[in-house]
Amino acid sequence: MFEQSISTLAQKLRDKEVSSVELTRLFLDRIKTIDPQLNSFITVSDELALQQAKAADTLLANGNATSLTGIPIAHKDLFCTQGTLTTCGSNILNNFIPPYESTVTSRFQQAGAVMLGKTNMDEFAMGSSNENSFYGAVKNPWDLNKVPGGSSGGSAAAVSAGLAVAATGTDTGGSIRQPASFCGITGLKPTYGRVSRFGMIAYASSLDQGGPMAKSAEDCAHLMQAMGGFDDKDSTSSETPNDDYLTNLNAPLTGLTIGLPKEYFGEGLDSKVADTINTAVKEFEKLGATIKDVSLPNLQLSIPAYYVIAPSEASSNLSRFDGVRFGHRCENPKDLMDMYTRSRAEGFGREVQKRIMVGTYALSEGYYDAYYLKAQKIRRLIKEDFVNALKEVDVIMGPVAPTTAFGLGSKTSDPVAMYLEDIYTLSVNLAGIPAMSVPAGFVDGMPVGLQIMGDYFAEAKLLNIAHQYQQHTDWHLQTPDLAKGAQA
Amino acid sequence: MNWEVVIGLEIHTQLSTKSKLFSGAAVGFGAEPNTQTTLVDLGMPGALPVFNKEALRMAVMFGHAINAEIGMTSVFARKNYFYPDLPKGYQTSQMDHPIVGKGYLDVTLEDGTTSRVGITRAHLEEDAGKSLHEDFHGMTGIDLNRSSTPLLEIVSEPDIRSAKEAVAYVKMIHSIVTYLGICDGNMAEGSMRCDINLSLRPKGQQEYGTRTEIKNVNSFRFIEKAIYTEIERQADILEDGGRIIQETRLYDPEKNETRSMRSKEDANDYRYFPCPDLLPIVLTQEYVDDIKATLPELPSQKAARFQSEYSLSEYDAHVLSSSRAMAEYFENAQSVVKDAKLTANWAMGELSKLLNQEQIDIDQSPVNAIAFGELLVRIKDNTINGKTAKDVLQAMWQGEGSADDIIEAKGLKQVTDTGAIEAMIQGILDANTAQVEQFRAADEDKQKKMIGFFVGQVMKASQGKANPGMVNPILAKMLKG
Numbered sequence: 001m002f003e004q005s006i007s008t009l010a011q012k013l014r015d016k017e018v019s020s021v022e023l024t025r026l027f028l029d030r031i032k033t034i035d036p037q038l039n040s041f042i043t044v045s046d047e048l049a050l051q052q053a054k055a056a057d058t059l060l061a062n063g064n065a066t067s068l069t070g071i072p073i074a075h076k077d078l079f080c081t082q083g084t085l086t087t088c089g090s091n092i093l094n095n096f097i098p099p100y101e102s103t104v105t106s107r108f109q110q111a112g113a114v115m116l117g118k119t120n121m122d123e124f125a126m127g128s129s130n131e132n133s134f135y136g137a138v139k140n141p142w143d144l145n146k147v148p149g150g151s152s153g154g155s156a157a158a159v160s161a162g163l164a165v166a167a168t169g170t171d172t173g174g175s176i177r178q179p180a181s182f183c184g185i186t187g188l189k190p191t192y193g194r195v196s197r198f199g200m201i202a203y204a205s206s207l208d209q210g211g212p213m214a215k216s217a218e219d220c221a222h223l224m225q226a227m228g229g230f231d232d233k234d235s236t237s238s239e240t241p242n243d244d245y246l247t248n249l250n251a252p253l254t255g256l257t258i259g260l261p262k263e264y265f266g267e268g269l270d271s272k273v274a275d276t277i278n279t280a281v282k283e284f285e286k287l288g289a290t291i292k293d294v295s296l297p298n299l300q301l302s303i304p305a306y307y308v309i310a311p312s313e314a315s316s317n318l319s320r321f322d323g324v325r326f327g328h329r330c331e332n333p334k335d336l337m338d339m340y341t342r343s344r345a346e347g348f349g350r351e352v353q354k355r356i357m358v359g360t361y362a363l364s365e366g367y368y369d370a371y372y373l374k375a376q377k378i379r380r381l382i383k384e385d386f387v388n389a390l391k392e393v394d395v396i397m398g399p400v401a402p403t404t405a406f407g408l409g410s411k412t413s414d415p416v417a418m419y420l421e422d423i424y425t426l427s428v429n430l431a432g433i434p435a436m437s438v439p440a441g442f443v444d445g446m447p448v449g450l451q452i453m454g455d456y457f458a459e460a461k462l463l464n465i466a467h468q469y470q471q472h473t474d475w476h477l478q479t480p481d482l483a484k485g486a487q488a
Numbered sequence: 489m490n491w492e493v494v495i496g497l498e499i500h501t502q503l504s505t506k507s508k509l510f511s512g513a514a515v516g517f518g519a520e521p522n523t524q525t526t527l528v529d530l531g532m533p534g535a536l537p538v539f540n541k542e543a544l545r546m547a548v549m550f551g552h553a554i555n556a557e558i559g560m561t562s563v564f565a566r567k568n569y570f571y572p573d574l575p576k577g578y579q580t581s582q583m584d585h586p587i588v589g590k591g592y593l594d595v596t597l598e599d600g601t602t603s604r605v606g607i608t609r610a611h612l613e614e615d616a617g618k619s620l621h622e623d624f625h626g627m628t629g630i631d632l633n634r635s636s637t638p639l640l641e642i643v644s645e646p647d648i649r650s651a652k653e654a655v656a657y658v659k660m661i662h663s664i665v666t667y668l669g670i671c672d673g674n675m676a677e678g679s680m681r682c683d684i685n686l687s688l689r690p691k692g693q694q695e696y697g698t699r700t701e702i703k704n705v706n707s708f709r710f711i712e713k714a715i716y717t718e719i720e721r722q723a724d725i726l727e728d729g730g731r732i733i734q735e736t737r738l739y740d741p742e743k744n745e746t747r748s749m750r751s752k753e754d755a756n757d758y759r760y761f762p763c764p765d766l767l768p769i770v771l772t773q774e775y776v777d778d779i780k781a782t783l784p785e786l787p788s789q790k791a792a793r794f795q796s797e798y799s800l801s802e803y804d805a806h807v808l809s810s811s812r813a814m815a816e817y818f819e820n821a822q823s824v825v826k827d828a829k830l831t832a833n834w835a836m837g838e839l840s841k842l843l844n845q846e847q848i849d850i851d852q853s854p855v856n857a858i859a860f861g862e863l864l865v866r867i868k869d870n871t872i873n874g875k876t877a878k879d880v881l882q883a884m885w886q887g888e889g890s891a892d893d894i895i896e897a898k899g900l901k902q903v904t905d906t907g908a909i910e911a912m913i914q915g916i917l918d919a920n921t922a923q924v925e926q927f928r929a930a931d932e933d934k935q936k937k938m939i940g941f942f943v944g945q946v947m948k949a950s951q952g953k954a955n956p957g958m959v960n961p962i963l964a965k966m967l968k969g
Contacts, residue, residue: 078534079534080533080534086533088533093533096533098532100527102534197534197536198535199535201533202534202765205764205765232538233536233538234536235536235537235538235539235766235767236764236765236766236767312761315568315759316568316577316578316759316761319568319570319576319577319578320532320533320575320576320577321533322570322577324572324630325530325531326532326533336572340570360759363568363759363760363761364757364759365757365759368759368760372761
């Protein structure tokens with residue numbers, strides 16, 4: 001049951017083969033049995049989930065259900081959820097129970113979805129391994145000695161291990177796609193502005209974007225149906241109407257042109273990962289697509305540009321965590337400065353502190369032009385690269401990450417190696433375009449994700465391409481032994 | 489040495505929008521702490537700003553009023569610093585691309601001279617909350633009602649050369665924003681606050697001296713006094729061979745002195761950068777033109793109209809148009825009186841005197857414009873004379889009723905019946921035969937001096953009710969015998 005798609009489960013719910021309460025109990029039990037090994041949840045909201053499941057069963061009984069009604073899903077712990085602890089993976093929010101609901105989670109509520117709980121993540125979404133969580137590292141369900149990727153590592157691990165039908169994630173520099181790749185699930189980072197950021201705790205506002213993480217492209221389409229669309233509470237939200245992501249899933253791929261950027265296949269890419277991606281691309285040729293070489297010449301610059309822009313915005317976004325109104329406040333502050341410095345020093349982990357420092361430096365008088373402004377210029381170049389390439393091809397494909405999931409602790413002492421993990425994902429955020437990670441094979445027993453990047457607001461197209469691929473491959477249907485071991 | 493003072497002003501005007509600059513919370517003064525807030529003003533995690541278009545319209549109106557370039561693309565930036573009443577840890581303001589660019593104002597001084605003050609820019613920004621240091625047992629209370637209230641910060645060029653000019657400029661800005669209806673102009677409640685940048689240089693020197701900034705001065709009088717004391721302080725230091733330290737100072741009206749708040753070394757590096765939560769504001773020419781076309785009459789335009797339409801002097805027109813409330817009062821009263829000169833004299837004279845005595849604004853006057861006009865009508869139609877009218881106005885001020893009610897109740901109606909006046913004069917002449925003899929014996933020059941005695945007697949006998957315009961010719965005729 002836990003392996004089934006949203007469409008199948010929705011049908012079963014409508015046919016009364018299973019109730020939402022039963023389905024929710026099943027997943028809550030799985031979380032109880034399996035999650036101690038993974039640590040993918042920070043909060044499991046049993047009571048609320050059962051309440052919502054009951055309500056969903058009533059909707060189902062009355063025939064007022066959407067395809068998400070009664071489906072148990074999980075939310076990354078940076079979406080504010082009214083009445084439920086929202087930590088953002090940080091000690092500074094260890095006591096933060098929002099009195100409001102994010103637009104994304106409230107849209108899922110309206111669609112009747114059930115929230116199982118809040119998933120673990122790198123603190124403030126800063127990280128590529130989920131080792132930066134105050135609530136402990138998350139393990140990869142395919143190999144408990146490996147990382148699940150980050151920052152949405154909890155969501156990826158939970159979906160991969162069958163602890164939730166699907167989950168939300170956010171992607172600032174690859175935080176949906178890379179963990180999706182590492183855990184063998186499907187993830188979509190939508191166009192910037194497609195999904196409302198209201199109630200999503202900000203890391204880097206101009207890059208952050210929420211999106212779906214699920215077993216298949218079709219499931220992602222179901223999630224996008226609910227979470228996408230304009231929100232007047234987010235000024236950067238696009239007024240372009242939300243697409244229907246389901247209707248075109250079955251369109252054939254004949255005539256599709258796929259661009260392969262040579263920069264995505266150069267030095268640093270694991271050769272076995274490269275082989276896997278090349279095999280996947282051949283599959284698309286079989287499905288009627290033509291392949292073209294394209295170039296994204298400024299790819300290398302995306303790392304320095306990202307690691308200036310994102311920390312700069314973060315240094316400002318995270319100023320509100322000052323111990324004054326909510327969150328952690330140090331014991332017995334001597335004075336105001338002491339309260340600020342100790343609350344923040346105790347509340348933020350090392351990676352967050354580091355990025356605040358980097359961002360503060362980059363924005364400082366005398367450095368602003370050399371760092372922040374320069375980075376913005378690079379950002380424009382990167383965007384132009386994509387715009388130009390996408391004039392020649394419909395979509396661009398490449399790996400999501402240079403390697404499969406790496407060992408826990410193997411890169412924590414080498415931040416540059418860790419940052420290089422993001423080389424294939426960052427540029428997409430800088431450009432603001434949508435991109436997916438689609439399971440495309442295994443290397444030494446660990447999943448590999450294929451990245452599909454498209455033009456602005458081409459989410460429906462990306463989902464169609466991924467879905468067609470998934471109709472002809474079964475990589476997305478593979479489940480780790482850990483998931484199968486438990487009762488289902 | 490002969491010092492020249494160089495002043496530039498930053499005026500923060502609170503825009504009178506219904507809701508805040510970036511949230512739907514109501515804007516208002518005096519509400520219970522933290523009752524006029526939303527997630528946005530509280531700086532809650534995940535809360536996002538949504539720009540209030542009404543503030544934009546107001547800023548563009550102001551831009552037109554000061555002959556400024558309008559920023560067709562303006563950008564909000566974050567000014568980052570930590571303070572407990574700044575909930576987000578940054579103030580959303582505008583830096584490189586303000587909504588209003590270069591403009592100017594021609595400022596009329598009391599002596600009638602005019603000088604042009606350049607305006608560098610005016611930009612939109614949000615206000616911070618308030619820290620409350622009393623009543624919290626050594627702790628600090630935070631009230632975020634004011635957080636995210638819209639401000640328009642108007643920055644002048646260092647073109648101002650005296651305290652008087654500074655005050656005239658601020659008054660003019662005050663008059664413009666209240667005319668436009670974009671600010672209530674209430675300085676006591678902080679709706680307009682002024683930062684004064686001031687430096688001295690030897691007369692004739694091109695280069696500016698080191699300046700200080702006096703923060704948050706909130707009345708015309710304090711602006712003038714703060715400037716005088718700061719000029720004196722700086723001159724004393726310079727004349728003793730000292731150097732001015734670039735710093736921020738506070739004006740203490742009780743001690744009439746400025747004192748150091750923080751020096752340049754302690755100043756924050758605000759790390760301005762474009763706010764990624766807000767898109768740049770891009771205006772269309774049509775939007776800008778529409779606002780220009782529907783701009784209300786401005787003080788200078790009103791003054792010009794008062795001169796042409798009512799034949800008022802330049803001075804009278806300027807005084808009466810300096811505040812929108814005064815101009816409206818004048819025009820409403822004038823519509824009843826239909827004698828502009830009479831209305832202007834009384835509005836600027838007796839009425840202003842009473843307002844000053846009570847330290848209230850014209851819109852708080854207990855006598856409204858129409859009632860005031862009806863009083864002046866009774867002067868115009870000779871029902872009462874000017875002297876009596878002053879008493880009637882006083883009674884109206886005390887709430888004793890309309891002009892006609894008071895005239896009636898107190899029997900103040902002028903005597904205009906020729907027979908009655910003749911009878912009264914005859915009585916005076918009969919009672920003062922000696923003086924009449926003297927008068928008749930005197931030459932014309934002496935007579936002119938002596939007639940005042942008789943007029944006084946007649947007015948006294950009539951308890952001021954005799955119409956002086958009638959008394960004089962009749963008296964002159966009867967004295968000649």
